[in-house]
Amino acid sequence: xxxxxxxxxxxxxxxxxxxxxxxxxxxVIIHYNQSKENATETKKYIEKNFGVKVxxxxxxxxxxxxxxKNFEKIFREVGVPNVLVNNAAIFPERKFLNELDEEIWDKTxxxxxxxxxxxxxxxxxxxxxxxxxxxxxxxxGIETWKGRIPYNISKAGVIQLTKSLAKExxxxxxxxxxxxxxxxxxxxxxxxxxxxxSIDKIPMQRYGxxxxxxxxxxxxxxxxxxITGQVLNVDxxxxxxRY
Numbered sequence: 001x002x003x004x005x006x007x008x009x010x011x012x013x014x015x016x017x018x019x020x021x022x023x024x025x026x027x028v029i030i031h032y033n034q035s036k037e038n039a040t041e042t043k044k045y046i047e048k049n050f051g052v053k054v055x056x057x058x059x060x061x062x063x064x065x066x067x068x069k070n071f072e073k074i075f076r077e078v079g080v081p082n083v084l085v086n087n088a089a090i091f092p093e094r095k096f097l098n099e100l101d102e103e104i105w106d107k108t109x110x111x112x113x114x115x116x117x118x119x120x121x122x123x124x125x126x127x128x129x130x131x132x133x134x135x136x137x138x139x140x141g142i143e144t145w146k147g148r149i150p151y152n153i154s155k156a157g158v159i160q161l162t163k164s165l166a167k168e169x170x171x172x173x174x175x176x177x178x179x180x181x182x183x184x185x186x187x188x189x190x191x192x193x194x195x196x197x198s199i200d201k202i203p204m205q206r207y208g209x210x211x212x213x214x215x216x217x218x219x220x221x222x223x224x225x226x227i228t229g230q231v232l233n234v235d236x237x238x239x240x241x242r243y
Contacts, residue, residue: 001052004221005029005074005081007061007119008088010039012185013136016210017085017217018054022046024218027053029078031088033060061088061115062107068122080126083221086116087136089154094147105150112154113161120165120175129172134220135162136213137179139235155179159231166229174228176220181235183208197238204236 004021008014010032018028019042028046032039036058043054055078059067075081089112092104120133140148141155162177169175182197184207199205216234220227233239 001025001027002083003027003029003079003081004083004085005031005123006085006087007031007115008033009085010035010042010056013180013183013210013213014085014087015042016185017087017214018042019046020211020214020218021221022050022052022054025050025052028055029074029081030054030056032056032058033088061119062110064110064115064118067115068118071119071122072126075123075126080128081123081131083132083134084120084123084127085134085136085217086119086158088115089136089138092150095149096147097149100149108150108154109157112151113157116158116161117165120161124169124173127173130225131173132221132225133165133169133173133175134217135175135177136217137162137177137231139179139181139233139239141179142233142239162231163229170228171225174220174225176228177231178213178216178220179231179233179235180213181208181233181238183210183213185210201241202236202238203240206236208234208236 004026006014006017009018009030022028030039039056043056046054057074059070061067092108135158137158138155140152141159162175166175212234216232
């Protein structure tokens with residue numbers, strides 16, 4: 001039986017990925033920080049509908065040293081996942097340069113980039129040959145959005161981190177990145193869902209869904225490990241009009 005760990009999977013995109021992996025018959029480890037109720041509900045839903053094993057654990061990724069101890073505990077007690085999906089991230093309020101402060105910068109970089117690095121590091125210590133790491137990036141990592149300096153930099157860092165890890169961890173672990181475009185999650189609306197672009201600017205004439213992102217994540221989870229260090233934009237072709 002295959003096992004996947006998805007950070008930030010109690011709600012929104014992470015929740016959707018957890019459910020879809022379970023639908024494919026995978027056992028799932030759900031990580032959350034402040035969304036205990038959501039994580040518990042997701043666990044119950046998966047167990048009821050798909051009959052796979054589900055484990056949940058809490059960790060604040062902004063406190064990386066204590067978080068890594070929790071990840072090691074999970075690996076020892078539950079097992080080492082075949083796939084790690086680094087998904088947990090924040091999308092801070094829009095702030096222009098003169099409004100930025102150190103707290104916003106540090107928190108964004110800490111969760112969106114630093115945690116990806118060190119969770120990957122501890123995972124690599126336990127992982128077996130043929131394991132996979134999939135980083136959830138963003139089109140914000142290849143574009144420049146007004147008032148989003150910390151987010152843009154953090155996601156650009158995720159893209160470069162993916163390539164660096166792919167080189168460093170080969171041939172044991174393949175590492176790839178999925179960049180979602182504008183996706184809508186109707187079962188858990190958020191201010192993040194306020195469209196960043198209008199549909200007429202997306203060649204496929206729609207916004208993305210959890211299923212679109214899962215298709216890319218699952219591909220990297222099951223494809224040949226000869227595919228590594230790749231960055232896949234899942235955006236309906238939006239980036240084609242930008243360059």
